[in-house]
Amino acid sequence: MTHREKRLYLIKELLSEMPQYRDMDIPDNAEEQKRLLRSLMNIRSPRPIGTEFLKVQDEYLNEEVKEKGVTDCDTLPVSPINNRLALWRGDITTLKIDAIVNAANSALRGCFVPCHSCVDNIIHSVSGIQLRLVCDELMTEQGYDEPKGKAKITPAFNLTCSYVLHTVGPIVSGILTKKHCEQLADCYKSCLELASDKGLKSIAFCCISTGEFHFPQKKAAEIVVQTVIDFLQTDKRLEKVVFNVFKQEDYDIYKRLLG
Numbered sequence: 001m002t003h004r005e006k007r008l009y010l011i012k013e014l015l016s017e018m019p020q021y022r023d024m025d026i027p028d029n030a031e032e033q034k035r036l037l038r039s040l041m042n043i044r045s046p047r048p049i050g051t052e053f054l055k056v057q058d059e060y061l062n063e064e065v066k067e068k069g070v071t072d073c074d075t076l077p078v079s080p081i082n083n084r085l086a087l088w089r090g091d092i093t094t095l096k097i098d099a100i101v102n103a104a105n106s107a108l109r110g111c112f113v114p115c116h117s118c119v120d121n122i123i124h125s126v127s128g129i130q131l132r133l134v135c136d137e138l139m140t141e142q143g144y145d146e147p148k149g150k151a152k153i154t155p156a157f158n159l160t161c162s163y164v165l166h167t168v169g170p171i172v173s174g175i176l177t178k179k180h181c182e183q184l185a186d187c188y189k190s191c192l193e194l195a196s197d198k199g200l201k202s203i204a205f206c207c208i209s210t211g212e213f214h215f216p217q218k219k220a221a222e223i224v225v226q227t228v229i230d231f232l233q234t235d236k237r238l239e240k241v242v243f244n245v246f247k248q249e250d251y252d253i254y255k256r257l258l259g
Helices: 003-017 030-043 051-068 119-127 129-142 178-197 217-234 248-258
Strands: 082-089 099-104 152-155 163-168 202-205 240-245
Touching: 003 030, 003 051, 030 119, 051 119, 051 129, 082 217, 082 248, 099 119, 119 129, 129 152, 152 178, 163 178, 178 202, 178 217, 217 240, 217 248, 240 248
Parallel strands: 082 240, 099 163, 099 202, 202 240
Antiparallel strands: 152 163
């Protein structure tokens, strides 16, 4: 199958699972088809699917990643204040690294809003539907929502990293409190401890809680950088921690803190 044929196959298979969408017209435009495929993946509940679908999906998603390009974390310049720290503005799903961190919601099964711009949605969309399935297994076994400040690890499937660490950050709906700050620090500490305990050497953090969860960006960065530096002073196993940002404002904030 060509790349386009794989995309159409995946769309048709997902539509066939949903009676309300079976008669939907598939657009001719490639970008619209990509958006439809991502939407169908986003809304799909965690349930088993055939091996042929997964084979085609994995081939398709890997081709998509190659088209976007991959950045190796080893090529990133390190911070003048600590040679185990790096700042990078880019798409976290294209970073070749041991693990990336996903800012998850408390259900920990990904974002179900079609094509939502949150990092949770983006990571699940690029990883493939297996990520939701394995997260569902973890959460079903746990039997309750994921507490803020904890961390879980899963395979990365079709991402360019090896693992995904999932953590739930604090939601700031009013005045920023001391508890919010402690919970944010706990997110980073939990991920660092888990990565180190699993023998990982490198990890990339997105900006946890500063988007949809409204944690003030400058204060968050100050907490994050200090938390990571404090951890690395006592832990010698992790070799590189990358602060991944998407917005120019976040890049400027971290740039000032990291030298």
